[in-house]
Amino acid sequence: MSKRIVLIDADVYAYKAAAAMEVATDWGGGYWTWHCDATEVEKRVMSMVEETMDNLNGDEYRLCLTDNDKNWRLDVLPTYKGNRAATKKPLVLRHIKDWLIEEHDAIIRPRLEGDDILGIFATWDAIKGEKIIVSLDKDMKTIPGLYCRDALTNKPEVMEISEEEAAKWHLKQTLSGDTTDGYTGCPGIGVDTAAKIIESGTLKVPYEHTLKRGPRKGEVETRFKDDQTDDLWACVVSHYEAAGLTEEDALVQARVARILHRDDYDMKQKEPILWTP
Structure with missing residues (x-):
């Protein structure tokens, strides 16, 4: 029986945990501050990972993260995610991502989003086993294979996306x-x-x-x-x-709607291959 590899959108887990643990403190006189215990956030993230593995009966996991500094989609569409520029991010989010990379071998690649890494791994024959993508992002339905939107439930739903369904979902998003x-x-x-x-x-x-x-x-x-x-x-x-x-x-x-598959990425040059119909 092949091992089950759970591909986790760690951006979501890091964000949810970091945001949930922030506390606003009123010091009086109109003076407020935010503070957060990073150690507790770390525990919360790994608790979510462990719960995901238990609920999906996973054997191994890969934590996939977005490169915050550069994004290849901005070369295609400069306004991509521009609406998020002014959005406040949790205080310790960057720290948590760095910690996941250093302590839990989370995977991050230059210019790629975590979604792209999930898509590449899910469609890469060199990674043997039954692979399940776990992500709240509906764009992951553009990737053929097994997909679970929310594994943090007692009975998570795992759906199988066919090649045809994935191709159609991509065009619907377009x-x-x-x-x-x-x-x-x-x-x-x-x-x-x-x-x-x-x-x-x-x-x-x-x-x-x-x-x-x-x-x-x-x-x-x-x-x-x-x-x-x-x-x-x-x-x-x-x-x-x-x-x-x-x-x-x-x-x-x-x-920009295309989540990278293995064939959409040049491993030697470490560059996306832009989708062509």
Whole structure:
């Protein structure tokens, strides 16, 4: 029987523990401070890891962390996660991440997000065993394999994502965007609409329409009608074009939405390979 390797989004565990342990103190006279016991945060993080391993019957774990200093997605979309710049981070978050690296062999790689490391490991044949990704981030549904959204429950749900489902989820994200991560997707298309478009293969087809009344009578304008196709990238592009954008705009969104698979990363150069349809 193969060993079960649990791939954990350690960014989430570190953040949750560090935020939960902060205490605001009122010293009087309008003077307040935050303080936090880093040792207690360390204990809380490892308690979460141990609980995850118990609930999933894991044999080994990998803790995956984001490089806070550089992010390859900013080269593709400079505004990526720009909406988080002013958000207060827990006091000891950086310390906890450093501690996880030094004391628990947490994995961090230059310019990669923790999600990318999870995706690479999950799709890397060199890592033998049954691999389960544990992450609150729904973007992990773009990775084929086993996925658990929340392992900190008595009966965590483990779902299996097929190659087809993962590819479709990526294109849905390309259309709907993710405001949390600061990429917008296609204007006017939300999560539910994106799912319908990809599941049905809805293609926007342009045609010329002559106005028959009103002050613009006689003018010709481009309109779009729905059709169906098996080419899902063509579906995505057609909706961007119907919104007045281009295939290049769609490609930018698709690339930042893509959680790296093993084939999306050059191990020798230590560089992402940008997704191409």
